[in-house]
Amino acid sequence: MNILxxxxxxxxxxxxxxxxxxxxxxxxxxDIDELDITKAGDVNLxxxxxxxxxxxxxAAYTAVxxxxxxxxxxFLVNKNGPEHLAIECSSRDIPMIHISTDYVFDGNSNxxxxxxxxxxxxxxxGISKWEGEEAVRNSLEKHIIIRTAWLYGAxxxxxxKTMIRLAKxxxxxxxVCDQRGCPTWTGNLSDAIVSMIDTIKKGQMDQAWGTYHYxxxxxxxxxxxxxxxxxxxxxxxxxxIEKITPIPTSDYPTPAKRPMSSAMDCAKLEENFGIKTVxxxxxxxxxxxxxxxxx
Numbered sequence: 001m002n003i004l005x006x007x008x009x010x011x012x013x014x015x016x017x018x019x020x021x022x023x024x025x026x027x028x029x030x031d032i033d034e035l036d037i038t039k040a041g042d043v044n045l046x047x048x049x050x051x052x053x054x055x056x057x058x059a060a061y062t063a064v065x066x067x068x069x070x071x072x073x074x075f076l077v078n079k080n081g082p083e084h085l086a087i088e089c090s091s092r093d094i095p096m097i098h099i100s101t102d103y104v105f106d107g108n109s110n111x112x113x114x115x116x117x118x119x120x121x122x123x124x125x126g127i128s129k130w131e132g133e134e135a136v137r138n139s140l141e142k143h144i145i146i147r148t149a150w151l152y153g154a155x156x157x158x159x160x161k162t163m164i165r166l167a168k169x170x171x172x173x174x175x176v177c178d179q180r181g182c183p184t185w186t187g188n189l190s191d192a193i194v195s196m197i198d199t200i201k202k203g204q205m206d207q208a209w210g211t212y213h214y215x216x217x218x219x220x221x222x223x224x225x226x227x228x229x230x231x232x233x234x235x236x237x238x239x240x241i242e243k244i245t246p247i248p249t250s251d252y253p254t255p256a257k258r259p260m261s262s263a264m265d266c267a268k269l270e271e272n273f274g275i276k277t278v279x280x281x282x283x284x285x286x287x288x289x290x291x292x293x294x295x
């Protein structure tokens with residue numbers, strides 16, 4: 001397939017692009033310097049020029065706290081951008097995969113969220129991503145929306161790399177201990193997307209279009225995630241860290257409110273595509289192996 005990845009300089013796309021190419025696809029990657037998805041005319045020209053068989057939208061405004069004071073841009077990128085892509089795809093019968101987030105939920109559930117559970121985003125970022133989902137659903141029949149969570153990878157800035165850096169700089173790190181979620185390695189999510197695209201290529205979709213969850217298997221807290229990160233990298237780094245201190249969310253106020261428990265149920269993905277999620281601990285091992293492969 002001729003696949004267009006929008007937002008190809010982001011953390012997920014940098015793992016996804018080579019995997020798609022290695023699977024025999026022709027891949028074109030573009031980012032904000034080549035395409036502004038907030039401008040409908042630019043999107044039209046881009047799709048006309050590349051003529052893709054499938055579009056993967058990895059572009060997003062992901063600065064959760066900044067979005068509270070920069071809401072106009074957040075909605076332009078997270079709602080209008082996907083809508084422009086979906087409209088152009090619909091007019092040409094091109095399938096599209098769109099990446100979304102666990103932040104569409106409020107985190108008040110005691111059970112992992114399923115795809116059809118009630119959404120209730122808590123801040124501008126979550127609301128803009130939910131409206132982006134709805135724009136895709138309403139504009140394009142052949143779509144897949146993938147909600148993921150707590151993404152990290154060897155490329156780009158993310159929580160894992162930040163904790164490693166802080167452990168080298170500080171004797172103590174204070175980390176929130178009462179928010180629970182499912183850490184997800186971008187490599188595992190990329191493998192799942194490649195597998196979904198293989199199913200699309202084979203024309204075996206039937207009624208499989210729609211919304212799916214993919215995240216690391218198992219839930220943890222930011223505090224326990226941090227402890228695991230440090231333990232697994234202790235032998236590879238000259239750490240200064242002596243203490244990791246758990247703190248409640250109330251001790252770490254942020255402009256945007258986070259969901260307290262955003263674990264997601266990924267059973268639908270296995271039912272329709274045969275894709276099993278990977279434990280977040282194993283995903284972390286694989287990411288760290290990649291991060292330290294040349295050291």
